[in-house]
Amino acid sequence: MIGIAITPPYTEMITPKLDPDWAKKAMLLIEECGRVSHKSEGRIKEGSAEPFIRKIAINYGHESILEHASFTANFVGSRSMSHQLVRHRLAAITQESQRFCDYSSEKKQDDKENKRLFVIMPPSIMGSKGLWEKVVWQADDGSLVCDQKPILDVLAAIGEQENLSREQVENGFEWCRDQLYAYRAYLRARERGVPSEDARSHLTNACKTEVYVTYNWRMWRHVLGHVKCGRALNDHAQWEIKGLFMHCLRFFEQEIPLMVSGLRNRYYFHKMMEDIPLTPAEWADFQQIIDKNFVPATPDQLLDDIAGTYQRPIKVDGLSEVTS
Numbered sequence: 001m002i003g004i005a006i007t008p009p010y011t012e013m014i015t016p017k018l019d020p021d022w023a024k025k026a027m028l029l030i031e032e033c034g035r036v037s038h039k040s041e042g043r044i045k046e047g048s049a050e051p052f053i054r055k056i057a058i059n060y061g062h063e064s065i066l067e068h069a070s071f072t073a074n075f076v077g078s079r080s081m082s083h084q085l086v087r088h089r090l091a092a093i094t095q096e097s098q099r100f101c102d103y104s105s106e107k108k109q110d111d112k113e114n115k116r117l118f119v120i121m122p123p124s125i126m127g128s129k130g131l132w133e134k135v136v137w138q139a140d141d142g143s144l145v146c147d148q149k150p151i152l153d154v155l156a157a158i159g160e161q162e163n164l165s166r167e168q169v170e171n172g173f174e175w176c177r178d179q180l181y182a183y184r185a186y187l188r189a190r191e192r193g194v195p196s197e198d199a200r201s202h203l204t205n206a207c208k209t210e211v212y213v214t215y216n217w218r219m220w221r222h223v224l225g226h227v228k229c230g231r232a233l234n235d236h237a238q239w240e241i242k243g244l245f246m247h248c249l250r251f252f253e254q255e256i257p258l259m260v261s262g263l264r265n266r267y268y269f270h271k272m273m274e275d276i277p278l279t280p281a282e283w284a285d286f287q288q289i290i291d292k293n294f295v296p297a298t299p300d301q302l303l304d305d306i307a308g309t310y311q312r313p314i315k316v317d318g319l320s321e322v323t324s
């Protein structure tokens with residue numbers, strides 16, 4: 001069977017996986033380097049790194065000392081996601097190659113009977129986060145493998161349970177069918193001897209990709225929300241990027257809270273989260289983390305942020321319509 005496997009985006013933190021002491025080492029490194037400026041190395045003792053970094057980098061803003069420590073994460077998402085991710089230039093990036101990974105090769109596939117292409121389906125395609133979650137999560141391995149008939153059956157069954165319109169179900173089906181056609185065209189091209197690097201031109205932006213990214217601590221704060229209304233965690237950012245970075249935020253908050261302390265974004269929380277598929281528990285968890293770490297902007301700052309960042313009307317909690 002030739003099929004597509006609809007799979008959810010996810011983040012894996014790599015540095016902590018390889019080094020359980022990573023958080024402590026990162027703080028010690030920053031303290032060691034940071035104290036040279038005032039020659040206060042003699043004041044290094046158990047527990048002195050956290051208050052030192054908070055005072056110098058977070059409160060006084062001497063953030064360059066944060067650049068001494070770096071962390072790596074693996075982002076799994078669509079090629080749309082990765083096109084945006086790489087716009088953050090102060091990073092080391094390594095990505096799954098569509099030249100070297102041959103999606104037609106049975107050798108590269110776990111299941112030799114079935115050829116499948118992993119794809120990421122945006123929730124907006126079916127206009128229902130609930131439906132998206134059911135489709136994506138129902139398979140044991142976190143992905144749904146389908147050829148044309150099963151996917152229509154699955155979508156129809158979920159559509160019935162969720163009380164969705166026929167049009168919503170058809171939209172989901174149309175999307176899956178197009179991915180499948182694209183994949184078939186790719187396979188036919190490979191059979192004709194077209195190299196992977198050219199056959200990939202048939203594939204869509206929905207194709208799953210993996211990107212290993214290393215940012216230094218300062219850069220993590222930048223993408224998570226330090227500047228104006230944030231970069232990745234911005235209410236206008238794409239749903240996958242927001243979801244992936246929200247999981248990073250939660251991870252850092254649990255493991256090294258100082259790293260994400262004093263960011264901004266709070267006023268955008270609901271708008272920021274509305275298109276990310278989340279469980280109710282995750283939603284509550286994230287709300288708490290944002291409340292704790294993101295410094296709420298004053299209404300004036302908020303207006304400045306909007307005027308400086310977006311040239312279009314935007315509605316904000318507690319404020320009337322604003323046009324920059």
Ligand SMILES: Cc1cc2nc3c(=O)[nH]c(=O)nc-3n(C[C@H](O)[C@H](O)[C@H](O)COP(=O)(O)OP(=O)(O)OC[C@H]3O[C@@H](n4cnc5c(N)ncnc54)[C@H](O)[C@@H]3O)c2cc1C
Pocket residue numbers: 087088089090222230231232234236237238
């Ligand atoms: C909601 C949203 C919509 C977007 N829409 C578009 C779009 O329509 N088209 C588009 O092209 N992009 C778009 N982008 C991408 C955006 O323009 C930036 O490229 C991206 O957010 C990278 O952020 P950054 O500018 O802070 O740079 P980063 O690469 O993240 O760098 C971090 C910081 O380092 C400094 N820095 C990095 N490189 C240099 C340098 N060479 N010189 C001086 N300082 C440097 C800057 O202070 C910068 O802010 C969008 C991003 C978002 C979040």
